[in-house]
Amino acid sequence: MKKVSAVLRVSAYVGLALATVLFLAACGGGNTKAAQSNVIKIGVFEPMTGANAAGGAMEVEGIKLANQLNPTVTIGGKEYKVELVVADNKSDKVEAANAAQRLVDQEKVTVVLGSWGSSLSMAAGPIVKDAKVPAIGLSCTNPLVTKGNDYYFRVCFIDPFQGTVMANYAFSQTKAKKAVIIREVSNDYSVGLAKFFADSFKKLTGDDKAILAELNYNTGDQDFSAQLTEAKSLNPDVIFAPGNYTESALVVKQARELGIKTPFLGGDTWETPEFIDVGKASVEGTVFSTFFATEVPITETSKIFLDAYRKQYSKEPAAVTALGFDGYLVALDALKRAGTTDGAKLRDAIAATKDFPGAAGMITLDANGDASKSAVIKTVKDGKFTYLTTVQPM
Amino acid sequence: MSSSLILQNLANSLSLGSLYALIAIGYTMVYGILRLINFAHGDIFMLGAYIAFYAVSMFLMPWYAGFVVAIGLTALFGILLERVAYRPLRDSPRISVMISAIGASFLIENLGIVIFGGRPKGFPVPDLFGTVVHLGSVSIVSVSLFIPVFTFAILAVLLWIVNHTKTGMAMRATSTDLDAARIMGIDVNRVVSFTFGVGSLLAALGGIMWTLKYPQLNPLMGIMPGLKCFIAAVIGGIGNIMGAVLGGFLLGFIEIMIVAFLPDLSGYRDAFAFVLLIVVLLVKPSGLLGKHQAEKV
Numbered sequence: 001m002k003k004v005s006a007v008l009r010v011s012a013y014v015g016l017a018l019a020t021v022l023f024l025a026a027c028g029g030g031n032t033k034a035a036q037s038n039v040i041k042i043g044v045f046e047p048m049t050g051a052n053a054a055g056g057a058m059e060v061e062g063i064k065l066a067n068q069l070n071p072t073v074t075i076g077g078k079e080y081k082v083e084l085v086v087a088d089n090k091s092d093k094v095e096a097a098n099a100a101q102r103l104v105d106q107e108k109v110t111v112v113l114g115s116w117g118s119s120l121s122m123a124a125g126p127i128v129k130d131a132k133v134p135a136i137g138l139s140c141t142n143p144l145v146t147k148g149n150d151y152y153f154r155v156c157f158i159d160p161f162q163g164t165v166m167a168n169y170a171f172s173q174t175k176a177k178k179a180v181i182i183r184e185v186s187n188d189y190s191v192g193l194a195k196f197f198a199d200s201f202k203k204l205t206g207d208d209k210a211i212l213a214e215l216n217y218n219t220g221d222q223d224f225s226a227q228l229t230e231a232k233s234l235n236p237d238v239i240f241a242p243g244n245y246t247e248s249a250l251v252v253k254q255a256r257e258l259g260i261k262t263p264f265l266g267g268d269t270w271e272t273p274e275f276i277d278v279g280k281a282s283v284e285g286t287v288f289s290t291f292f293a294t295e296v297p298i299t300e301t302s303k304i305f306l307d308a309y310r311k312q313y314s315k316e317p318a319a320v321t322a323l324g325f326d327g328y329l330v331a332l333d334a335l336k337r338a339g340t341t342d343g344a345k346l347r348d349a350i351a352a353t354k355d356f357p358g359a360a361g362m363i364t365l366d367a368n369g370d371a372s373k374s375a376v377i378k379t380v381k382d383g384k385f386t387y388l389t390t391v392q393p394m
Numbered sequence: 395m396s397s398s399l400i401l402q403n404l405a406n407s408l409s410l411g412s413l414y415a416l417i418a419i420g421y422t423m424v425y426g427i428l429r430l431i432n433f434a435h436g437d438i439f440m441l442g443a444y445i446a447f448y449a450v451s452m453f454l455m456p457w458y459a460g461f462v463v464a465i466g467l468t469a470l471f472g473i474l475l476e477r478v479a480y481r482p483l484r485d486s487p488r489i490s491v492m493i494s495a496i497g498a499s500f501l502i503e504n505l506g507i508v509i510f511g512g513r514p515k516g517f518p519v520p521d522l523f524g525t526v527v528h529l530g531s532v533s534i535v536s537v538s539l540f541i542p543v544f545t546f547a548i549l550a551v552l553l554w555i556v557n558h559t560k561t562g563m564a565m566r567a568t569s570t571d572l573d574a575a576r577i578m579g580i581d582v583n584r585v586v587s588f589t590f591g592v593g594s595l596l597a598a599l600g601g602i603m604w605t606l607k608y609p610q611l612n613p614l615m616g617i618m619p620g621l622k623c624f625i626a627a628v629i630g631g632i633g634n635i636m637g638a639v640l641g642g643f644l645l646g647f648i649e650i651m652i653v654a655f656l657p658d659l660s661g662y663r664d665a666f667a668f669v670l671l672i673v674v675l676l677v678k679p680s681g682l683l684g685k686h687q688a689e690k691v
Binding site for chain 2: 230
């Protein structure tokens with residue numbers, strides 16, 4: 001190799017060092033810029049890739065729509081522009097912690113919205129609590145998301161309620177006496193909701209052995225033939241499978257392929273276009289609980305939301321999109337009431353949210369930071385999600 | 395456990411096992427020739443599935459044309475991958491090529507996320523493959539009947555190529571000693587490209603069969619099957635094509651039976667596959683059908 005002259009080498013090193021310093025300065029400078037100008041950052045903490053990608057994308061749709069309709073907020077007499085910062089938690093609990101850390105440390109967001117997937121919200125919980133940045137969950141229903149965490153709130157109901165909704169449906173509508181539960185054992189939401197369903201179902205039937213079996217699978221599994229073969233042999237009246245849409249569509253499909261004709265019940269994570277896209281004919285007639293039905297707009301905000309969404313996307317929105325919309329509005333409302341972006345005061349303002357008209361219903365946050373909302377039961381009919389009935393909160 | 399239950403579980407194991415076997419063959423072939431564990435094999439599998447999906451749903455090809463196009467394009471991609479990521483490192487220590495393979499794997503996965511999108515897509519399964527067949531009390535999807543047929547047909551064809559053709563002889567020579575083969579006048583680059591082409595062809599076929607059985611595509615769908623088929627290939631004896639088939643069936647059988655007989659442990663299903671890998675490496679590292687190859691000085 002030709003010997004490079006010493007002068008040339010030294011200049012190359014100096015040049016590289018200069019370039020690095022300039023680059024770092026530009027990066028570092030960017031953060032202080034936002035604090036000085038009239039911009040408020042709202043962190044969007046959602047899974048944009050991975051198993052929960054569809055859920056995350058739908059919530060982000062709602063948040064972005066709300067941001068389009070309400071791009072500014074007036075805090076303490078001064079008008080701020082609201083900027084959304086999206087951090088992808090990749091449907092992974094470890095990445096979730098990293099993404100949340102990035103939002104509060106580097107991006108310095110004022111409030112965090114998200115995530116779809118209770119496990120991911122729970123992973124971010126300690127981080128937002130330490131950083132004193134309030135977070136508003138949109139559709140994460142596991143009670144542990146807000147329990148013991150003053151800085152996490154949510155605009156949806158929680159699973160102790162959702163479990164009873166489906167247990168009641170199974171008992172009174174499907175007239176089931178024996179059930180089998182198929183749950184995603186690595187997903188806090190699935191395990192929690194399965195437990196609440198089991199407790200409620202046992203109470204309704206008065207039979208301690210009403211749950212014939214609890215069969216497990218892992219996130220990412222694609223073959224459920226062994227679990228379903230077992231379920232088939234037990235011959236239950238109903239199967240409750242509260243897992244993510246990714247696996248659930250395959251579970252139902254393989255069940256039908258094995259000749260299982262038992263009705264399948266699920267939870268709010270089923271309501272994604274992918275569930276029908278992957279499940280196709282096999283998911284016809286499945287029933288699940290969720291947050292909102294476009295057939296039943298509840299408040300004035302519902303109409304505003306539906307009009308804006310239909311105009312932009314020319315299709316019907318999912319329930320979690322309405323919740324995303326609401327989360328953003330609640331955040332802005334709390335900022336207005338707090339009159340400051342200070343974390344602790346903003347937290348108190350959010351906690352005081354009462355009778356706030358959201359697209360998915362009236363929002364009043366209780367002492368835990370949870371909303372008491374009615375649930376909606378939907379089914380898959382002719383390849384579309386169809387509204388069945390509403391269930392009022394207990 | 396009732397006999398119909400056992401039969402159904404056996405049918406499930408054969409169905410899953412033959413799928414693993416099909417993919418493991420490609421893995422083992424590449425290792426046999428290049429001593430390279432192609433970590434990107436699972437991602438080539440994913441590409442085959444996606445190209446088939448786009449061929450059928452975007453370009454509206456009939457499924458047989460779409461599948462052939464997907465397999466052909468993926469085979470070409472495999473050859474390109476070898477040319478770009480592995481050939482320049484042919485004379486480097488083996489660990490460099492392995493790292494390159496890991497890098498290629500991540501690259502393909504993330505390109506997939508960017509190009510195809512992170513949300514899963516449903517594959518339009520043709521009726522020929524999606525019909526449920528009832529054999530007595532056992533229910534099985536028709537694609538599960540095709541897979542073992544393909545696997546054994548390919549096994550037969552490959553064994554014939556490797557043992558009875560000149561190309562096969564060149565492959566065996568290259569596998570024994572690459573430099574000696576080069577000295578003897580064998581065009582090693584051609585042999586390696588051919589191997590990669592065939593390996594990627596098998597990965598694509600495996601990907602399409604997998605999607606027909608589990609019709610949900612996502613850019614990371616190749617990771618777990620890739621790892622499991624690597625385990626299958628190691629169990630059977632890496633480098634040995636028959637071993638890969640045996641390993642695939644064995645792994646499928648163990649996975650299904652563990653969940654069937656120990657339903658409380660079904661959450662540990664994947665863990666068992668990896669535990670099995672560790673046990674095999676500790677007890678018989680050359681695998682069931684492998685021969686312990688002494689390092690030649």
